[in-house]
Amino acid sequence: MIRFNQVNKTYPGGFLALKNVSFHLAAGEMAFLTGHSGAGKSTLLKLISLIEKPSSGSILINNKQLANISYRQVPFIRRQIGMIFQNHHLLMDRTVFDNVALPLIIEGYSQKEIRKRVDAALEKVHLSDKQKCYPFMLSGGEQQRVGIARAVVNKPPIILADEPTGNLDPALSLDIIRLFEDFNAVGVSVLIATHDLGLIARMKYRTLTLKDGNMITDGLKDGLHSEPSV
Amino acid sequence: MNKSANRDLTNKVSLGQRIMSVPIRHLQQAIGSLGDLWRTPFTTLMTLLVLGISLTLPATLHLFVKNANNVVAKWDSASEIALFLKLSVDDKAAQNFASRLALYPEVADVEYISAEQALADFKVNSGFGEALAYLNDNPLPATVLVTPTQRSSQVNAAKALLDKLTQEREVDQGKLDLEWLTRLESMARLIEDIVLSVAFLLCLSVILIIGNTIRLAILNQKDAIAVMKLVGATDSFIQRPFMYAGIWYGLLGGLFANIAIFALAYYLSGAMSDLTNLYGTQFKLETLSFNENLYLIGFAILLGLFGSYLSVRQHIKAIEPSAD
Numbered sequence: 001m002i003r004f005n006q007v008n009k010t011y012p013g014g015f016l017a018l019k020n021v022s023f024h025l026a027a028g029e030m031a032f033l034t035g036h037s038g039a040g041k042s043t044l045l046k047l048i049s050l051i052e053k054p055s056s057g058s059i060l061i062n063n064k065q066l067a068n069i070s071y072r073q074v075p076f077i078r079r080q081i082g083m084i085f086q087n088h089h090l091l092m093d094r095t096v097f098d099n100v101a102l103p104l105i106i107e108g109y110s111q112k113e114i115r116k117r118v119d120a121a122l123e124k125v126h127l128s129d130k131q132k133c134y135p136f137m138l139s140g141g142e143q144q145r146v147g148i149a150r151a152v153v154n155k156p157p158i159i160l161a162d163e164p165t166g167n168l169d170p171a172l173s174l175d176i177i178r179l180f181e182d183f184n185a186v187g188v189s190v191l192i193a194t195h196d197l198g199l200i201a202r203m204k205y206r207t208l209t210l211k212d213g214n215m216i217t218d219g220l221k222d223g224l225h226s227e228p229s230v
Numbered sequence: 231m232n233k234s235a236n237r238d239l240t241n242k243v244s245l246g247q248r249i250m251s252v253p254i255r256h257l258q259q260a261i262g263s264l265g266d267l268w269r270t271p272f273t274t275l276m277t278l279l280v281l282g283i284s285l286t287l288p289a290t291l292h293l294f295v296k297n298a299n300n301v302v303a304k305w306d307s308a309s310e311i312a313l314f315l316k317l318s319v320d321d322k323a324a325q326n327f328a329s330r331l332a333l334y335p336e337v338a339d340v341e342y343i344s345a346e347q348a349l350a351d352f353k354v355n356s357g358f359g360e361a362l363a364y365l366n367d368n369p370l371p372a373t374v375l376v377t378p379t380q381r382s383s384q385v386n387a388a389k390a391l392l393d394k395l396t397q398e399r400e401v402d403q404g405k406l407d408l409e410w411l412t413r414l415e416s417m418a419r420l421i422e423d424i425v426l427s428v429a430f431l432l433c434l435s436v437i438l439i440i441g442n443t444i445r446l447a448i449l450n451q452k453d454a455i456a457v458m459k460l461v462g463a464t465d466s467f468i469q470r471p472f473m474y475a476g477i478w479y480g481l482l483g484g485l486f487a488n489i490a491i492f493a494l495a496y497y498l499s500g501a502m503s504d505l506t507n508l509y510g511t512q513f514k515l516e517t518l519s520f521n522e523n524l525y526l527i528g529f530a531i532l533l534g535l536f537g538s539y540l541s542v543r544q545h546i547k548a549i550e551p552s553a554d
Binding site: 109 | 254464
């Protein structure tokens, strides 16, 4: 689903953020991406979401070579990736419902379909009763769950989460990760960037570790593997 | 979430649905952008006033030219051709000639002044009355004053008519007061040019005002635009509400200009009728016709669309999401 081949990323000014990174996240696989601040996690996610371009090497998303993607095609690639951010990136002047509906409106779904899917997505994250609220009326954990509902509402094959549990307490964090496990269980590829090592240790999923732009481990914690569902 | 549907990744929206959703989405975005304008009433009103005034000025100038043309058109005796006949032509032949001229299609009116009458007039008007009595012969020729039709009274047409008439056997000399005509025409052209260039500048300012207003709106929405890009919105989806805002600005600004011109014309027609009463002439100030009002609004909408397009093309692409 996501394949990196010897990817280097140098920012203007000469900072080498990623060095020769290669990995493959299979369809239906769930993995953590970890490393200290500045190790290159955000850069890696930005490359997948086409916010940045690699300096060299190739990236394939859903068997599409990103180097061949034109500016006009970028939105259509992004629709296949549900992105979740630490600070939610919600539209503050729109209701929870409108926020979650955004990807569907963009893709041109009918009103009826939008209502159905948004209801289902909000139910999944236990926010059905907050549809008419504005994001500032919600707690941090609730806002994060709105962000997750928006990311999954159009049923993308890939979910990308950047520090989704960054501001949450351990119990809430676990709730969020359980949500991702549910999506993973129905065949969605999930990549979660986090520096919450305790959480990773408990979950026993494949972990990609970055250090100073190098991929230093690509394996499983404790040698255990949860079966990919597909 | 429906588990079985989760792997259904391709062709999520059918073609029919896609086509059906286009007008609905346009309508939603059009109304949405009107709502955005409504949410900042003071700023919107100020912008609309500026736009309205910018549109009122060229439209008023147009009104001025239109009314001035009406006035000028009434001076159909604007050019008069004086034909001085040869001294050898006797009175009868001259009268025949005059009545023949009256049949020309270019000629509206003919006035015949006999040699005797010309002398009598000259005696009265010149003050040489006594001195003229010493002359044996009448030195003045008979004269035919020809008034061309309105169509033939323009400089070139009048000149052509003059050439044609001076070739007549009976005519010794023809005279057309061309200078006055030329001056009037060039003056009219100058005024029209001034009106056109001022109108052009004002239209340019309308485009720039709308472009700048839309630019500020885009910058205000920068974060939201970045989010929309991240969830897969195309540029055309993002820019549509701003284009509609440009259309609304044009439409409302045009309506404002219509009202302003109507009020202005109403105000001026009072003063105008006082003036025309003094001159004892009938003159009615014409306002914009219904069609002209529509043209004004349509034109304003086009300007608004163009202004917002310029802004949108430049700024939407420049906003790139950052995942921080």
